[in-house]
Amino acid sequence: MAEVRSRVRGFLRNRWLVFVAAMWMQSVAGVGYLFGSLSPAIKSSLGYNQRQVASLGVAKDLGDSVGFLAGTLCAVLPLWAALLIGAAQNLVGYGWVWLAVTHRVPVPPLWAMCMLIFVGNNGETYFNTAALVSCVQNFPKNRGPIVGILKGFAGLSGAILTQVYAIMHTPDDAALIFMVAVGPTMVVIALMFIVRPVNGHRQVRPSDGTSFTFVYSVCLVLAAYLMGVMLLEDLVGLSHSLTILCTIILMVLLLVPIVIPVMLSFFSNDDESAYTALLTSPRREEASGSVSSEEQEVILSEVDEQKPKEIDLLPASERQKRIAELQAKLFQAAAVGAVRVKRRKGPRRGEDFTLLQAMIKADFWLLFFSLLLGSGSGLTVIDNLGQMSQSLGFEDSHIFVSMISIWNFLGRISGGFFSEIIVKDYAYPRAIALATAQVFMAIGHFIFAMGWPGTMYIGTLLIGLGYGAHWAIVPAAASELFGVKNFGALYNFLTVANPAGSLVFSGIIASGIYDYEARKQANHNHSTLLGMVSDVAPALKCEGSICFFISSMIMSGFCIIAAALSLILVHRTKIVYTNLYGKPRT
Structure with a gap:
């Protein structure tokens, strides 16, 4: 009985249980991706026009992205408390929207509805932050796969929630708003005491590689399954009984990863403490006993200042050898008092930075603007996919929306996987994978601009993969360069x-050019409408590849600039990754 209790306690403290729970939480965290399905019910019930709905969309985007308060609270409060705040915001925000849409309460003015959407969607930032913070701290040596998988499930949550809603089989469109208000809240409250740091850095096991391979396999099967279900629903149509069966299979696939912590806790005899020694820093073990640990850290900073610039141009093996020799000389000199070690102000790259400390570093802003140009152009395609497909002659854009959601998910998974190989096997900066993704996106934008046959299929593939990769690579790189604290x-x-x-x-370039081209076509094809009152004139609609030609070419150029910024970051951070992941000398 004592052994059973011990194993149960070990199961509850297992870092893989935390990771699986975080995956489940992220599976319902992306409520913002459902706004396109929520907005028709809001528009028809409250009598809004398209401009008013667009205002709600802006409030949704702001709520999804303004997470300063969530980040601060996750640092000062227990994670369960931060998650409870996020769940409360989700319930109150979307719950009040549901009450207004169903006319159970007086309809608030537009600005109040925007505030409610902002508050409800802002709860998502607490879910994302708590999941990433806890798992990055529990898996400090596997940041790429961890971030990629978690962000992948967040991107896939819209498809998962849509599939769950399909089994409700209700004609009431407002029921989806109720599900968004209640469903994620219930899941987060059920998991909030599990998702937390559990000293995961002391739970390294030889089987971790196999466990990650298993999780990746589940992710690929889940993506393929959802793609198949979406295609069947769009092209063939499924009965209600088959829809329920498909949803049950989906739930089973989501539950499968729980076998990892179960196997490790109840069917494995490995003692996690036996692997703690693997985590000891080789540099500190080799350091002279007469030099304090504080001086060791300062000396490692001295290396960056005192090493000749030509060292960075040497091959990797020779560069590591020369740096190690310089470190040894500084350690020896400091031990005998022959040199006075200078004290640097603030942390060095790879240590824990505060936000203000990071904001005075060029590397932080290179990462920020690279993300702005790359992901911003990708989000523009996602937001305008309906108009882009219609301009190229496709009447129904739903299939492309579903496809880019799947490619986005696979981009996040593969971005974390391949960038981890780069840093682990080659000790090379993770940003090189970011530059590669941005080159793919530049090609995708160019293909959209050309409007060739098959453009929508190839373009959504490249843009979806590239955009998704940003959200696996950038958070992992930020934690490596500026710490996890x-x-x-x-x-x-x-x-x-x-x-x-x-x-x-989207708001300035793409929409402005689209309206300009649409007006040109309207003036050319419907000159008799020029004298009509604008209220009765038909909505402007643009046809042909010209609608997004200029904007796509502009975004392709911006992606090239983003790739250049990423390559500059690669050059500046090579030494950081050598210190973090370089193989110790034998």
Whole structure:
């Protein structure tokens, strides 16, 4: 009995249980992706026009991205308390919207509805921050896969929630708003005491590689399954009984990863303490006993200042050898008092930064603007996919929306996977994977601009994969360069780049050019409408590849600039990744 209790306690403290619970929480966290399905019910019930609905959409984007408060609270409060605040915001915000739409309460003015949407969607930032902070701290040596998988499930949550809603089989469109208000709240409250740091860095096991492979396999099966179900529903149509069966299979696939912590806790005899020694820093073990740990950290900073610049141009093996020799000389000199070690103000890259400390570093802003240009252009395509497909002659854009959601998910998974290989096997900066994704996006935008046959299929593939990869690579790179202690605040500041880029690219460039081309076509084809009153004139509609030619070419150029910024970051941070992931000398 004592052994059973011990194993149960070990199960509850297992970092893989935390990771699986975070995956489940992220599976319902992306409520913002459902706004396109919520807005018709709000528009028809409250009598809003398209401009008013667009205002609600802006409030939704702001709520999804302004996470400064969530990042701060996750740093000062227990994570369960921060998650409870997020769940309360989700319930109050979307719950009040549901009450207004169903006329159970007086309809608030538009500004109040915007505030309710903002508050409800802002709860998502607490879910994202708590999941990422806890799992990055529990898996400090596997940040790429962890961030990629968690952000992937957040991106897939819209498709998951839509599939769950399909089994309700109700003609009441407002029922989806009720599900969004109650469903995620219930899931988060059920999991909020599980998602937390559990000293996961002391739970390294030889089977971790196999466990990640299993999770990746589940992710690929889940993506393929959802793609198949979406295609069947769009092209063939499924009966209610088959829809229920498909949803049950979906739930089973989501539950499968729980076998990892169960197997490790109840069917494994490995003692986690046996692997703690693997985590000891080789540099500190090799350091002279007469040099304090504080001096060791300062000396490592001295290396960056005193090493000749030509060392960075040497091959990796020779560069590591020369740096190690310089470190040894500084350690020896400091031990005998032959040199006075200078004290640097503030942390060095790879240590824990506060947000203000990070904001005075060039590397932080290179990462921010690279994300702004890359993800902002990708979000512009996602937001305008309906108009883009219609301009190229497709009457129904739903299939492309579903496809780009799946590619977005796979981009997040593969971005974390391949960037982890780069840093682990080659000790090379993770930003090189970001630059590669941005080159793919530049090609995708160019294909959209050309309007060739198959453009929508190839373009959504490249843009979806590239956009998704940003959200696996950037948070992991930020935690490596600026530490995990204040990761919540750093991550939520970086996410502001997403709506900022979309505001410029979609709200100003793409929409302005589209309306200009639509007016040109309207003046050419319907000259008799020039004298009509604008209230009765038909909505402007643009046809042909010209509608998004200029804006797509502009965004392709911005992606090239983003890739250049990422390459500059690669050059500046090579030494950081050598210190973090470089193989110790034998």
